[in-house]
Amino acid sequence: MDRIPGQIGYLLLNEDGAVISSSGDLENDEKSADIVMGLITLTSQIDPDALPNHEGFKKLSIKYEGHSYIICLSNRKIHIVKKLNSVDGAALSV
Amino acid sequence: MEKHLDRVMDDVLSNPGVTSCVFVDHQGLCLGARGKASTECAGIIGAIADQAAKLEPQHKSPIIVFENDTRACIIQRNGTITGAIFKNI
Numbered sequence: 479m480d481r482i483p484g485q486i487g488y489l490l491l492n493e494d495g496a497v498i499s500s501s502g503d504l505e506n507d508e509k510s511a512d513i514v515m516g517l518i519t520l521t522s523q524i525d526p527d528a529l530p531n532h533e534g535f536k537k538l539s540i541k542y543e544g545h546s547y548i549i550c551l552s553n554r555k556i557h558i559v560k561k562l563n564s565v566d567g568a569a570l571s572v
Numbered sequence: 573m574e575k576h577l578d579r580v581m582d583d584v585l586s587n588p589g590v591t592s593c594v595f596v597d598h599q600g601l602c603l604g605a606r607g608k609a610s611t612e613c614a615g616i617i618g619a620i621a622d623q624a625a626k627l628e629p630q631h632k633s634p635i636i637v638f639e640n641d642t643r644a645c646i647i648q649r650n651g652t653i654t655g656a657i658f659k660n661i
Contacts, residue, residue: 510627513623513624513626513627514627516623517620517623517624517636520616520619520620520623521620521638523613523616524613524616524617524620524638524645533640533642533643534640535638535639535640535645536639536640536641537637537638537639537640538636538637538638538639539635539636539637539639540624540627540634540635540636540637541634541635541636541637542628542631542632542634543631543632547627
């Protein structure tokens, strides 16, 4: 995760929301970890009518003016990366 | 206000790829919905916007984007109103 361009911090959580590893702006940031776990819990309840076949989401981005949080689930772990937005305003792809 | 919101929702839905949109007030009550989305998801959308805003309360409300391979759901709070747009990508 250290090699992601524009990365300024990351958190790796297990399925229960416990911090496995972290660095940069998100080092030992359990408050952010709790908030993200709350968001993921809410996500499972998003509108089934607008999303047929019970398909879920793969990636969650939270975009602020200068930076973004990119969150995804892989290998039963939750990966959270905080990164700067690219110069032209579009988020860099992970 | 309802007429204005109706017009905005029609405008949103006329964008390419947009399948539905929902607007929610600060209490999580549905102000309006267009397309396939049901009005029942209003509370969840409001709660998601609230939860994401806690991440950095000193900043303006963020744009929240949920994505999978074919669809995206974009949520943003502006003042007391939260909008959600479901689209195909």
